[in-house]
Amino acid sequence: MYSAKEAAEITGLTTAALRYYEKEQLLLPISRTDQKYRRYSETDIEWINMIQCLRRANVPIRLIREYVQLLIQGGKTISQRRRMVQEYIDGLHNQMANLQNALALTEKKLAFYEELLQRPAAQNLTYLEEWNLFKRKGDSE
Amino acid sequence: MYSAKEAAEITGLTTAALRYYEKEQLLLPISRTDQKYRRYSETDIEWINMIQCLRRANVPIRLIREYVQLLIQGGKTISQRRRMVQEYIDGLHNQMANLQNALALTEKKLAFYEELLQRPAAQNLTYLEEWNLFKRKGDSE
DNA sequence: TCTTGCTTTGAAGCGCACTTCATAGTTTAT
DNA sequence: ATAAACTATGAAGTGCGCTTCAAAGCAAGA
Numbered sequence A, B: 001m002y003s004a005k006e007a008a009e010i011t012g013l014t015t016a017a018l019r020y021y022e023k024e025q026l027l028l029p030i031s032r033t034d035q036k037y038r039r040y041s042e043t044d045i046e047w048i049n050m051i052q053c054l055r056r057a058n059v060p061i062r063l064i065r066e067y068v069q070l071l072i073q074g075g076k077t078i079s080q081r082r083r084m085v086q087e088y089i090d091g092l093h094n095q096m097a098n099l100q101n102a103l104a105l106t107e108k109k110l111a112f113y114e115e116l117l118q119r120p121a122a123q124n125l126t127y128l129e130e131w132n133l134f135k136r137k138g139d140s141e
Numbered sequence C: 001t002c003t004t005g006c007t008t009t010g011a012a013g014c015g016c017a018c019t020t021c022a023t024a025g026t027t028t029a030t
Numbered sequence D: 001a002t003a004a005a006c007t008a009t010g011a012a013g014t015g016c017g018c019t020t021c022a023a024a025g026c027a028a029g030a
Helices: A004-011 A015-023 A042-056 A061-071 A075-116 A120-124 A127-140 B004-011 B015-023 B042-056 B061-071 B075-118 B120-124 B127-140
Strands: A031-033 A037-039
Touching: A004 A015, A004 A037, A004 A042, A015 A042, A042 A061, A042 B075, A061 A075, A075 A127, A075 B042, A075 B075, A075 B120, A120 B075, B004 B015, B004 B042, B015 B042, B042 B061, B061 B075, B075 B127
Parallel strands: none
Antiparallel strands: A031 A037
């Protein structure tokens, strides 16, 4: 069992964030010592880790709450949850596609900069000249 | 040349968002008809598309503004911009890793659900029983 | 001409995900 | 016994990225 501060240290969150998650019902109510101080169990910590993984993947609080509420209703909500997870996976693929696009654009940009930096005359380019150079390069590929 | 509304339609943004971007200096000042109404040029539209690509990849407004401000200073800022782009690419890889993690977790979850749905008894599982089943499965792999 | 619709501006509002603050009670160490 | 550290709560504040609003000016068709 861990105190608020310990749980915060372990998970890398703040105590305030943990309370926030609990209030928003992403966590099951945390057990208390003599009706006052929170005691986080190992299971709580694991649960928090799962939440963090979802948060890092930009799953909104609202959705996580929905999922958790289905979860605590037990086995009868499995097919609903499967559907949620499926939709979420689709969304992830979408997000990844966006990142891939941006990655492609910026890597092209980086290569362009490397190329420009080979010639000292680059210093004197205006942004419009540079823009046109980049466009012509992009088109010719 | 396009009116505010047309530019909004073409780019899929709202006129308010376009004004917001201009105010935040992601866009160069848009030319005006008789000192009043905005006229968006083809170049403006292209520029906006670039901004949108960055936004879709979660680049914050603040960073885009920084970049644009270097850009309009011309060739002498190329090496600075190269550095920015490099850092941004590193961040992208990070974000993708997070998405990959989440994807792995949720795909495992999905497979688990598919498996559970094979047996009707799954209906009667409590969330704790389910959690333990999932954990044991994860550990044994 | 009058109405409808587009445009302008600044200011205020909003949803999200927390953080910070104010106030108060508890526990531990010295 | 008392100070230092930790915890609790609700409420307010923050930063982001827009959106919405209010008040006003312009423009084109019936």
